[in-house]
Amino acid sequence: MSLKEKGGEIMIKCKICGGEFVVLKKHLKIKHDMTTSQYKKLFPDAEIYSNSYLKRKRAIAKRQKENGNLKNFKKGFSGVNE
Numbered sequence: 001m002s003l004k005e006k007g008g009e010i011m012i013k014c015k016i017c018g019g020e021f022v023v024l025k026k027h028l029k030i031k032h033d034m035t036t037s038q039y040k041k042l043f044p045d046a047e048i049y050s051n052s053y054l055k056r057k058r059a060i061a062k063r064q065k066e067n068g069n070l071k072n073f074k075k076g077f078s079g080v081n082e
């Protein structure tokens, strides 16, 4: 698999048209009118999200969780929705 880095972002390749993207989900829907599960069925080993995107998402989620905990802590843990 050929991975290209673009501005620190590792791109993944669309196996249908060969275009390179950080996230394929939107591209699949717009260009190929296909859901990620349909794509996965055609290409089981294909990636939908680039590693750098997932890493960033995880970092954001972690930060949000920490902020959320802090807010809840300040509120005395009221309104915690799971």
Ligand SMILES: [Zn+2]
Residues within 6 Å of the ligand: 014, 015, 016, 017, 018, 019, 027, 031, 032
């Ligand atoms: Zn494509």
